[in-house]
Amino acid sequence: MTDDYEHYEAVVVGAGPGGAAAAVQLANNGVETLVLERGVESGSKNVSGGLIYAEESAPYTIDGLFPEFRAAASERPVTNYYLHNVAGERVKTFDVTPLHEHDTEWSDAVLRRKMDSWLEQRVHEETRETGGGLLTGVRVNGLLREGGEIVGVTCDELEPITADLIVAADGVNSELARDAGLMDWEEPDEWFQGVKAVVDMPAGAVEERFDIDEDEGVAHLFSGDLFEGARGGGFLYTNESTLSIGTVFHLDSIVDESVEPQQLLDRLLTHPLLAQWLGDDYTELEYGAKLVPDSKKVANPSPHRGRLLLVGDAAGQMQAQGPIIKGMNHAVTAGALAAEAFVEARSRGDPTDAGERYEHKLESEGVMAKLRPRRYELAATLGENDTVTSITDSLLQSPLGRIGVRAADKLGVLDWGYTSPFLAMMMPDTRTPYVTMPRVIAEELGTRVTDESTVEPPALDERIGDLTYDVDDPHIELVDESYEASGAAVTACPVSAEDFGGGCYRAETIQTNGSTERVVSLDTQPCVECGTCAVVAETDWDHPPGGKGVEFKQG
C-alpha cells in the first residue's frame, strides 16, 4: 500500500543545526536526502540563548561541516566569560573564561534566524545534488507505519513519504519522538524554560560599553537572589550589533514558585549591574521563549526506533549544568553521527542497522558521557534531596558558613571552584548552587553597584504585539480546564500572566449551580510554541501547520 507513496532514501525532519548536519553529511555521501522544515524559513521557529560551541573532543563541528559558517552565519566569538553572584545590589564577579575554554576550540554567539537561514541555503544546494532538497513550510505531523513498522512520515501539506532513514531533528517538542514513544512531556523537573530579549544597540555601543574590539565578544552569567528563589540564572551575550539577554530556569521551579518568566527577565534587565551596558535607550527587538530538555534526565541513551533516529533536542541532547550550557554543538555531532551510521549500515547492505550503530557512536564518541555524566548521577543521589539541601543551605548562611566562604575566597578556592569543569559536571540541581551560594558569596564578598538602571522593558502585551504571527486554527487543545490540572500554565507560559487578558492562558472564576469554580481558558493566537504548557498543563499539543504560527525574526 505504501508502495504508491513518494520515496526518498533519507528524510530529515527539521532544518536546525542537527538536521542540517545530518542532511549535509548524508548528501556528502550521496544519499538522496529530503529535508522538511515547518517554518517559513529555517530559524523562524527557533530560539536559543545563543552560544554555539566547537568542542575539541567532538568528532564533528558546525564549521567543519559548513566551512564558511563563522564568517557568514554567527555573530561574535566569546573571548571573555564572567559569572556574577548577586545579592540585592551587591555583586561578586568571577572570571570563568578558563571553564568556558575547557575543551573549546571556539564559541560564537548566534541569532537563529540568521544562522539557520544561512544553513538552509547550503543544505538545499547540497541535498538537491542528490535528487532531494530542502522544503520549508512543511509540517511533518507523524510517522507512517506499515504492519507496525515505521516506514516514513506523514505531513500536513504533502502526501505521505516513505524513506529508509528518518532523522527526527524536529526540536524540543518533537512530534516524531513522541509518536515513537521515545519522549514524553510529563515531568516539569526534566525541563528548563528559557526566555530571551534581543536588544538593539546603537552603532559602536557593543564595542564601547563592553570594552571589546570588533572581533571580540563577551558572555555574562547571573545567579543569586534576583530571581525570587527560582532555580536558574541569567545570561547576556554580545552579538554584532545587538545583545541577547535571557533567563533559564528549571521548569519545576517556575511551577512551584508560581513565578512569571517574563517578570524574572525584567528583574535581570532592570538590575543596576546591567545599566552600564544597556544605557538610557533600551530598544527590545524581540521577545522569545524556549523549552530546554535537561539531558541529565532525558537524553535518550537509545534514541532510535526502526528507521527513526532522533537528533538534538528531540533526543534530549541539551547539556545544561550550572554555567555549562551546550546544545547546538551536540545536535551537530549527533546529526552527523546519525548520517554516518546510516551510510555505514547501507554500505554493509543493512540500512535497518543504522539505529544501533548511531547509539553505539553516541557512546563511543563520548557524547552520552557529556549529556549524562556519571559524576552528576552519583552526586545527584547524594545531594539532590530536601534534607541535604536544607542542611547545606543553613550551613552556608550561618556565621560559620560565611567565614568559610570568606576563607575560601582568600585561598583562591572559589576561583578554582568556578573554573573547574570537574565540579560543574557534578553540580546538583538544587537551590544551593543557583541561589543560596551565590547570594552568600555576594553578601560576604561583593561590592555594591552604584549605577542606576533607567531600563523600562516593554509590557507583555507590547512584547506579544511586536512578534509576527500567521494565525491559524488553534493547535493546542486544553484537555482539562480545571485550575488544579492546568492552572500552572497561566504563570509558567511565557506569553501569559495572572490578571492579563491578551495571552494564551487565562484563569477565570465561573459560577455553576451556586458554587464557584476556577477554570483555565486558552487562546493560542499569541503562542510562541515553546511547549511549556504541554508539560505543566493537561493539553493535547501539536505544532501549527507549515508556515503558520509565530515567526521569529531574530531567534
Place this chain on the structure above:
Amino acid sequence: MHSVVLTKGVPDFREGQVSFDEDGHLERGDTPTVMNPNDKFALRAALQTKVRHGGRVSLASMGPPGYKEILQEGMRDVYADDLYLLSDREMGAADTWATAMTLATGIDQFEEEPDLLFAGFKTADGETGHTGPQTAWCLDWPTITHVVAFEVDETERTIRAKRLVEGDVSEIETVEAPLPAFVVTDPEFEASYRTARERLRYKDFRAETQERAAAYEDHLTVWDHEDLNLDPDYIGLDGSPTIVAGVDPIPKAPSEREATMVDPDEMDPVFEELQPFAGAD
C-alpha cells in the same frame, strides 16, 4: 506541454499607488503600470502545468514597448521561460476584437504549437473579459472559464477542470476538453503541489526564473505586424469595430467613517448592564 499565458499592463490600483485628479479621472502619468493582477493566477496555472508535466511557459502580451517590463514582472514574480511582445504603432488603440486577432496570429506563429492557452479573469482597467475568449474563438479552441483547479492527461490529450459557477448557491462544475484548449483562471485558483518532488521542482523553477528575469531581454521576442504578416487595416484602431465613447469618473466613496477610542473603564457599566443577558442560560 507548452503553455502560453496572455497578459496586459494595467494601472496599479492599489492604495498608495493609484492617482486620480480632482474630477476622479485616473492620472495615468502618475500611476505606475503593472501586470494585471488576475493574470498572475493564469501564470501560476501554467507553472503548475510545467511542474507536473514539464515543457515550457511562454508569457505574451500586445502593447507598447513599455510592456516589456510587465513581462519581466511576470517572469520574476511567477514564472516564464520566454517572453513575447506584440508591439508596433499599427497595433495601437486596438479594441478587444483587434487585440484578439493580433494575439491569435501571434500564437499561430509559435514554432511549437501551444497545448494550453491561459488568461486571467478580466483586466483591472477594461474589465470586459472579452480578449481571451475572442482569441480562443479565432484559434477555434475550446474555452473553459472560471477554473479553480485542473488536471492534464498527457496520454489522452485532455484537460479536466473544476470551474466555479457562482449563483445563489455557488457550485463547482467539472468539465473536460481536448487539447489544445483555452483556460481562464478564476481569482480563486490555487496551484496545488502535494508531493515533495513537485515542490522541489517548483522551488528550482522559481529560483531560475528570478535569475532569468534579471536579464529578461535575452528571453524576449518582439513581433511587429510585418513579422506576423498582419494587414494594418485589420489591427489597431483601424481594425477595431468598437471605440471608447467616453469615460465617467468613479463616484467618490461615501463619507469617511471615524473611529473613536473608548476608555475601557467607561465600558464597565455597559458590560454590567448586559451581563444578565450573556451566556447560554
